[in-house]
Amino acid sequence: MHDLQAYHYLYVEDDPLSREVMQMIMGTAMGIETLTIFDDSSNFMERLQGLMVPHVILLDIHMKPHNGFEVLDMIRQDSRYNSTTIIALTASVMNEEVTQLRERGFNGAIAKPLSIQAFPTLLRQILEGQAVWHIAD
Amino acid sequence: MTTLLHLTPYLASLSISLAVGAYAWQHRQVAGARYFALYALFQASWTIGYVLELGTPSLQGKVLWDDFQFIGFIYSGAPMIIFALIYTGRPIKSTRRLWFWLSIVPVVSLALVVTNAWHGIVRGEAWLVEDTPFDVLYYDFTPAIFLMGAYAIGQSLYVLVALAHYFFKSQYIYRRQVATIFVGGLIPVLGGFATFGGLTLSGQRDVAPVTFALGNVVVAWGLFRYRLFDLVPIARDMVLENMVDGVLVLDRERRIVDHNPTFLRMLRLSKPVIGKKTEMAFSDWPDLLNRFGPLDQARERIEVPREDGVIAHIDVDITPLTDQHQQKIGRLIVLRNVTEQVEFQRALEQQKSELEKLNTELQVAWDAAKAADRVKSQFLANTSHELRTPLNAILNFAQFLAMDIFGEINDQQRDAVDKIIGSGKHLLALINDILDITKIEAGMMHLFIEDNINLHQELTSVLASVETMLVEKPIRLVTDIDAELPTMVGDRRRIRQILLNLLSNAAKFTAEGSITLSIKKRQTDILFMVSDTGPGIAEEDQQIIFEPFRQTEIGVRQMSGTGLGLPITMRLVEAHHGKLWLESEMGEGSSFFFTLPVQSEALLELMKTEAEV
Numbered sequence: 001m002h003d004l005q006a007y008h009y010l011y012v013e014d015d016p017l018s019r020e021v022m023q024m025i026m027g028t029a030m031g032i033e034t035l036t037i038f039d040d041s042s043n044f045m046e047r048l049q050g051l052m053v054p055h056v057i058l059l060d061i062h063m064k065p066h067n068g069f070e071v072l073d074m075i076r077q078d079s080r081y082n083s084t085t086i087i088a089l090t091a092s093v094m095n096e097e098v099t100q101l102r103e104r105g106f107n108g109a110i111a112k113p114l115s116i117q118a119f120p121t122l123l124r125q126i127l128e129g130q131a132v133w134h135i136a137d
Numbered sequence: 138m139t140t141l142l143h144l145t146p147y148l149a150s151l152s153i154s155l156a157v158g159a160y161a162w163q164h165r166q167v168a169g170a171r172y173f174a175l176y177a178l179f180q181a182s183w184t185i186g187y188v189l190e191l192g193t194p195s196l197q198g199k200v201l202w203d204d205f206q207f208i209g210f211i212y213s214g215a216p217m218i219i220f221a222l223i224y225t226g227r228p229i230k231s232t233r234r235l236w237f238w239l240s241i242v243p244v245v246s247l248a249l250v251v252t253n254a255w256h257g258i259v260r261g262e263a264w265l266v267e268d269t270p271f272d273v274l275y276y277d278f279t280p281a282i283f284l285m286g287a288y289a290i291g292q293s294l295y296v297l298v299a300l301a302h303y304f305f306k307s308q309y310i311y312r313r314q315v316a317t318i319f320v321g322g323l324i325p326v327l328g329g330f331a332t333f334g335g336l337t338l339s340g341q342r343d344v345a346p347v348t349f350a351l352g353n354v355v356v357a358w359g360l361f362r363y364r365l366f367d368l369v370p371i372a373r374d375m376v377l378e379n380m381v382d383g384v385l386v387l388d389r390e391r392r393i394v395d396h397n398p399t400f401l402r403m404l405r406l407s408k409p410v411i412g413k414k415t416e417m418a419f420s421d422w423p424d425l426l427n428r429f430g431p432l433d434q435a436r437e438r439i440e441v442p443r444e445d446g447v448i449a450h451i452d453v454d455i456t457p458l459t460d461q462h463q464q465k466i467g468r469l470i471v472l473r474n475v476t477e478q479v480e481f482q483r484a485l486e487q488q489k490s491e492l493e494k495l496n497t498e499l500q501v502a503w504d505a506a507k508a509a510d511r512v513k514s515q516f517l518a519n520t521s522h523e524l525r526t527p528l529n530a531i532l533n534f535a536q537f538l539a540m541d542i543f544g545e546i547n548d549q550q551r552d553a554v555d556k557i558i559g560s561g562k563h564l565l566a567l568i569n570d571i572l573d574i575t576k577i578e579a580g581m582m583h584l585f586i587e588d589n590i591n592l593h594q595e596l597t598s599v600l601a602s603v604e605t606m607l608v609e610k611p612i613r614l615v616t617d618i619d620a621e622l623p624t625m626v627g628d629r630r631r632i633r634q635i636l637l638n639l640l641s642n643a644a645k646f647t648a649e650g651s652i653t654l655s656i657k658k659r660q661t662d663i664l665f666m667v668s669d670t671g672p673g674i675a676e677e678d679q680q681i682i683f684e685p686f687r688q689t690e691i692g693v694r695q696m697s698g699t700g701l702g703l704p705i706t707m708r709l710v711e712a713h714h715g716k717l718w719l720e721s722e723m724g725e726g727s728s729f730f731f732t733l734p735v736q737s738e739a740l741l742e743l744m745k746t747e748a749e750v
Contacts, residue, residue: 017530024537062522091525098585113529113565116536 004123007055009035010048012071013089014063018112022058025116041066045074053080056127061090061101069104076105087126089114098133108132140270147188150350154181157353169223175216180325180353183209184346191271199274200263204250207259210345211246211285214292215239217322221296224318225303246285259285286329293326317359324352383472386458389465391415391430403451403472405444433457433468438475450479513579517572524568532561570701574685577708584628584712586744592622592656592663595629599636600654606644607652617655625663626740627733631709638706639667639729647671650726662715662735668728674721683707714739 009032013019019037026032036051038044042065057075061068068088075081088101091112101109108126110119111134118134126132158177165171186206190199218239222229229235246259253259263276300319304312328348377384383400387393393410401407404425410418419426429435435455440448452473460466535557538546546554576582596618607614636654643652650670657664674682685704710717710731721727734740 015526015530017534018526021530021533024533024542028542029540062519091522091529099583112525113532116533116540 004030004120004127005032005034007032007034007127008052009056009058010038010051010054011035011058012038012041012044012063012068013058013060014040015060018060018089021114025114025119029116030120040064041071044071045078048075048081049078054084056123057081057084057086058089059086059106061088069100072105085127087123102133108134110134143270144188144191146347146350147184147191150346150353151181151184151188153350153353154178154184157356169220172216172220172223176213176220177353179209179213179216180349181209182206183213184349187346190274194272196263196265196274199265199272200260203260203274204253207247207250207285208243210289211243212240214289214296215243217296218292221299225299227299242285242288246281246288249281286332290326290329293322293329297322297326314359318356321352321356321359324348324355328352381474383474385470385472386467387415387470388467393418394467400472403441403449403474429453429455429470433465438479448476449474450476510579510581514581517576517579517581521568521572525565528561528565528568532558532565535561570705573705574701577705578685582708582712584631584740584743586626586740587629588626588741588744589624590627590629590632591624592632593618595633596636596656599633599640602637603640603644603652606641610644610647611649612644612647613651615651615653617653619656619658622656622658622663623735625733625735626737626744627713628709631713632733635706635709635731636665636667638702639731642702642729643667643669643671643727647726658735659732662732665731665733666728668726670726673723673725674719674727675723679719679721713737 009026011019011022011026013022016039019039023035023037026035036054038047041063044066059068059071066074068090072086072088075084075086085107086105088106088109089112090101090109098109108122108130109132110122110126122132122134154177158174158181161170161174161177165174183206186202186209190202190206193199193202215236219229219232219235222235249256249259257279259279259281261277261279263274265272266275297319300315300322304315304319325345325348328345328351331348332345377395377397380397380399383403384395384397385393385400386395391414393413393415396410401410404419404422406418406421415430416426425439428437428439432455434457435453437453439451439453441451443449452475454471454473456469456471457465458467458469535554537543538554539551539558573582600614600616603614640652640654647669648671652670653666653668655664655666655668657666682703685701707717710733713733714737715731715733717729717731719727719729
């Protein structure tokens with residue numbers, strides 16, 4: 001059983017409302033205080049390297065200037081983040097995108113809209129190494 | 138011994154005649170050869186008659202053998218003439234009829250010879266002159282004998298003239314053969330003149346049989362040397378005359394030695410050209426003369442306008458002709474009309490370039506279609522994202538309100554928040570449906586195939602959702618599901634979607650009664666049935682409901698749904714290589730059936746290729 005509150009989290013998201021929702025779910029509902037949020041993906045690596053190495057990075061896929069896949073590639077090139085769990089958050093219902101997420105090296109995916117009830121469970125399952133490629137019904 | 142010595146020339150002549158005859162007979166399948174054999178046989182009979190006449194001591198016996206010689210003497214002209222006609226290629230309508238006419242004089246003559254004792258027309262009084270070793274038969278020549286001799290010589294002369302004529306007409310390589318036969322025929326004629334002129338061999342003996350021998354020696358040499366019956370000139374003429382290629386033979390001085398009719402036709406020449414210099418004969422074709430006149434060897438394709446103005450394509454092939462000492466003696470020019478071939482090739486090439494053009498166009502269209510596909514795909518992804526992002530915020534914030542995260546809300550507010558959440562979820566479902574059908578119609582729906590789907594596990598969440606829909610309705614949910622179901626291959630989420638669509642339709646349209654879900658394992662697939670006790674579907678509507686955006690009247694009255702659920706469901710089943718059908722009557726409820734394969738190579742293949750996307 002993982003203590004989710006003990007981890008450091010980074011969320012990268014360019015939609016202000018989505019950031020606010022995540023803040024509500026993780027901060028308010030789950031009581032996590034170690035969540036850092038980037039409001040876009042510019043100068044990503046510099047900003048990442050200014051942080052403590054996060055345990056979990058949550059990446060929005062559709063964002064600018066670098067989309068989620070590009071950001072993932074950048075992180076994966078730096079060996080310091082080898083043990084970091086990287087999760088895709090996407091509003092897309094496209095199966096083909098899920099396939100791509102898995103192939104490109106994400107550790108898991110959680111679909112938007114995030115469910116307040118389901119999110120902690122899915123997060124925990126991914127951290128335990130389960131294959132979670134969650135697509136909203 | 139001396140006797141034999143005296144007979145030697147005649148016996149030699151006899152054997153040569155017989156040998157030549159046998160040789161010709163061996164080649165009797167060659168036109169004319171059998172007549173030459175007959176000719177040789179008549180000459181041989183003449184010689185035999187003469188040898189026997191010499192060898193017979195009595196006057197009576199000698200006269201008898203002299204009579205016998207008349208057969209060869211008077212009859213040998215007939216086969217010789219027929220042979221010459223065939224050899225020189227003269228047209229003969231009927232050999233049999235010709236033989237008949239040529240036989241009239243010999244038959245009459247022989248009749249006179251046989252009956253000579255009564256009338257003495259052919260031979261007057263005969264007597265013996267003593268000589269060593271043979272006595273010689275003498276008799277006075279009558280006018281009849283002179284006439285017969287004239288007839289025989291006339292025939293021989295006719296043959297000689299025909300041969301001479303043919304000599305000048307025929308081509309270089311055949312001339313020696315013709316000349317040889319000519320000389321071979323001439324010698325006996327000279328012998329005949331000599332005989333009538335009184336020339337005798339020593340001892341008063343007849344010169345004619347010896348001239349046959351001489352003539353036959355020449356002919357025999359010609360036959361073996363030039364293989365007369367192996368290659369009859371007429372055969373060569375026939376080939377040349379009927380050839381589709383034009384043939385022209387020139388000598389060293391560029392004079393025309395031979396040509397065939399095709400050659401003249403090809404160059405539209407009508408006047409005879411044999412013997413003319415090429416400059417004269419082809420004065421209408423200065424270009425060709427300039428181009429090919431000096432060439433000993435060439436192989437080129439030229440264009441020649443035909444009479445009707447159409448361009449003919451002709452291959453010109455020039456080869457030098459040499460004699461056995463490799464001395465140049467002329468040139469052989471062959472013209473071959475290749476117009477059809479050239480036109481065929483041209484048509485082929487045109488077709489090829491048209492095909493290539495079409496191919497390029499197709500490639501362009503294909504590329505455009507693929508580009509359009511990418512644009513569409515991108516558009517769908519964007520639309521999905523753009524529509525859902527704000528909707529997600531609406532749903533999430535409404536949820537936060539409902540969970541009292543922003544403080545406790547009163548009942549009226551809660552009711553409003555629940556309606557926001559309900560409508561939001563409905564809108565989300567609509568967006569998903571529209572995106573689904575758009576992807577399906579665009580052929581861009583990809584299944585996310587797994588090969589270890591546990592149906593029971595998937596059913597749990599599906600049935601839970603359906604039960605929440607039925608909470609406030611007097612409807613029983615009945616399940617009849619095989620306890621043991623194999624793990625199956627397919628898209629887990631889409632299979633759930635199929636079941637949920639059919640079950641929620643049943644829940645939507647059924648007022649009371651029951652909804653039954655039955656799942657049965659069959660040999661290679663699984664049969665699903667969702668039936669209800671709803672209003673049923675009229676037969677005329679049973680097709681319509683599977684078309685996008687079409688609903689039945691009852692469906693429209695329901696004021697919910699998009700008319701997309703069934704079309705999507707149908708296509709999802711088909712994408713899984715299953716079948717979907719329905720049985721329904723108005724007032725009797727509806728039963729939807731569908732099958733899904735347990736294992737499917739095609740789907741497993743899709744699972745592998747998915748990984749490459």
